[in-house]
Amino acid sequence: MRLPVEISVFLISLLAPGVLFTVNKIPAFQEPLPILGMGMVVMGSVLLLLILTLQHKTKVDSLFYVFAELSFCCMLGLTNALEQDGFISGFMDFYLKTGESHLSTAYAVMMSYWEAVHLILFLTMIHRMFAGKSYRRLGLLWSGSSIANQIVHVPGVIIGKYGSNIRPAFWRNVPFFLVPFWAASQLFSRRREMPVITADKIAVEQKKSILSRPADLLLSVFLLGVLVFFVFRGLVVLDCPLDVCFTYIYQYEPYLKDPVGFPKVMMLVHLFYAVPLVTILLYGLKTPGCSWMLDWTIFFAGAMAQTQWCHIGASLHSRTPFTYRVPVDKKWAVIALNALPAIAPALLALRCHTNPAFFMKPVPEGQTNNEKKKN
Numbered sequence: 001m002r003l004p005v006e007i008s009v010f011l012i013s014l015l016a017p018g019v020l021f022t023v024n025k026i027p028a029f030q031e032p033l034p035i036l037g038m039g040m041v042v043m044g045s046v047l048l049l050l051i052l053t054l055q056h057k058t059k060v061d062s063l064f065y066v067f068a069e070l071s072f073c074c075m076l077g078l079t080n081a082l083e084q085d086g087f088i089s090g091f092m093d094f095y096l097k098t099g100e101s102h103l104s105t106a107y108a109v110m111m112s113y114w115e116a117v118h119l120i121l122f123l124t125m126i127h128r129m130f131a132g133k134s135y136r137r138l139g140l141l142w143s144g145s146s147i148a149n150q151i152v153h154v155p156g157v158i159i160g161k162y163g164s165n166i167r168p169a170f171w172r173n174v175p176f177f178l179v180p181f182w183a184a185s186q187l188f189s190r191r192r193e194m195p196v197i198t199a200d201k202i203a204v205e206q207k208k209s210i211l212s213r214p215a216d217l218l219l220s221v222f223l224l225g226v227l228v229f230f231v232f233r234g235l236v237v238l239d240c241p242l243d244v245c246f247t248y249i250y251q252y253e254p255y256l257k258d259p260v261g262f263p264k265v266m267m268l269v270h271l272f273y274a275v276p277l278v279t280i281l282l283y284g285l286k287t288p289g290c291s292w293m294l295d296w297t298i299f300f301a302g303a304m305a306q307t308q309w310c311h312i313g314a315s316l317h318s319r320t321p322f323t324y325r326v327p328v329d330k331k332w333a334v335i336a337l338n339a340l341p342a343i344a345p346a347l348l349a350l351r352c353h354t355n356p357a358f359f360m361k362p363v364p365e366g367q368t369n370n371e372k373k374k375n
Contacts, residue, residue, distance in 0.1 A: 006127040008053045009068045012046060013119070016075035020091040035099045036168040046072050061129055063139070066183055067122040073176070074119035081112035084319065099169035102162040106317035107262040110310040111149060117306075118142060134193050137298055137353075143184035144302030150177045151273075152266045152307065160261020184299070192294060197357050205357040206288035213358075216285055219351060222344040223285070227278045229341065234271025237264045251327065252334055255315035258324040262314070266307055270341075274304070281348065284359070293359045297349040308342035 003011075019042055023029045029038050050068050054060055080103050083092045096104050103112070121142045125135040154177050157163060157170065210217055236245045237256050249256050256263045277300055284290035312335060315326045326334045352359060 002056070004127070005054070005064075005130045006123045009050070009071050009126055010123055012049055012053075012068070013071040013075040015046075016072050017079045017091060020076065020079055020095070024090060024092070024094045030094050030098060032098050032167040032169060035095065036172060039169065039172050043069060043072075063183060063186060064126060064129060066179055067126055067129075070176075070179075071119055071122045071126075074115040074122070077112035077115035078119075081109050081115075084109045084112075095169070099167055100157075101165065101167075102157050102160070102260070104319065105162075105260050105262070106314040106319040107156070107260060107310055108153075109317060109319060110313035111153065113313070114145075114149070114306055114309055118145065136187055136190055136193060139183070139187040140295055140298045141302040143180050143187060144299035145306040146180035146302075147184060148269070148303035148306045149310075150180060151269055152262060152310075156260065156262035156265040158261075159265065161259040163261070188295060192291070194291075194360075195356060197360060199362075202357045202360045202362065205355075206360075206362065208358070210286050215351060216358075219344065219348050220282060220285055222340065223278055223282055223348065226341045226344050227275055227282075229337065230267075230270040230275050230278070233267045234275075237267040252330050253315065253326060255311075255320060255324045255326065258320060263311065266311055270307075274300075274341075281345075285348070288358055289361050291359050291361055293352050294356055297345065297352045301345040301349040304342050304345045308338055312338045 023038060029035055046069055047065065050065060054064075079088070079091050082088045083090075084104055092103070102108055121138055125138050125142070128135040128138070150173075154173055157166065210220065232245075232248075233253075233256070235242070236249050236253075256267065277296070281293065281297065281300065284293040284296075314320055315324075315334070315338075316331070317325075
């Protein structure tokens with residue numbers, strides 16, 4: 001009797017803490033280059049185990065190997081988070097000393113805890129993959145989260161205070177930086193799962209203006225608030241001399257000045273990437289027939305959930321120096337402000353997928369959207 005594939009992947013990922021604990025005890029792996037080589041050997045060994053696990057399968061989706069390898073990495077990340085917060089010990093000492101010392105920062109700890117979400121997504125997608133079900137939406141949610149993670153993590157290390165002490169092991173992040181982009185391109189190019197909706201219902205929904213759709217109007221207001229917040233904090237980290245910027249960074253979010261580099265990079269990513277995307281989503285919420293909203297809202301929701309989890313958590317975490325933590329008397333105000341950019345995209349994605357008629361392409365009267373595609 002063979003185990004389900006997702007269970008096999010989970011069991012393989014559970015080897016990660018044991019690998020870390022073993023290597024931590026071997027003096028030969030306490031140098032920078034051997035650590036990088038060891039990492040390549042471990043990931044290669046995991047890939048070999050996965051191939052052996054699936055040797056009875058005639059055809060395997062290429063994304064399976066991405067999800068399965070990254071599941072193993074998720075357990076590595078969770079082990080790091082638990083050790084940095086004092087729940088376990090003896091796993092990460094060697095790697096922090098001669099590998100990636102930035103993994104002990106508050107941001108990296110929160111990033112590592114988020115790997116639990118990624119692990120759940122991977123196992124769920126693998127289950128659906130081998131059950132013959134679609135996992136495209138879950139894949140888009142993960143790719144948004146992972147890309148947001150990488151475009152803050154890698155540049156943050158390079159430009160922050162750890163940039164002057166980059167070791168060879170850091171460059172193992174290059175494939176992890178590139179793979180989510182490749183996976184996202186694969187997912188976006190696959191056929192979208194479209195619900196069956198009659199042309200009459202689509203026509204009725206698309207005749208409604210934004211003013212006659214109260215939920216969409218409220219979402220637009222929330223997204224405008226998110227957009228303004230992103231622009232404002234972008235100006236703050238760019239040292240805007242306005243008094244309001246000075247007040248905010250010193251009295252509300254001093255974490256934005258933390259020399260680790262992650263908060264500054266995140267604010268710039270929001271300013272130069274999230275702001276244009278929010279603008280496009282506002283257009284899609286107002287204009288009927290924008291079927292791409294069904295994909296990009298999920299992608300954006302994943303990205304914002306990941307970045308805001310890391311940012312809020314790191315600004316409050318004990319590993320952040322006290323002078324950069326959110327002041328106690330402003331804590332709940334700052335949490336509320338930072339929760340909005342995570343909640344609004346999630347609500348938008350939920351709205352698009354629970355009632356997608358407004359975003360469907362117009363179809364001839366009497367047909368459904370599925371019948372149009374067949375003709």
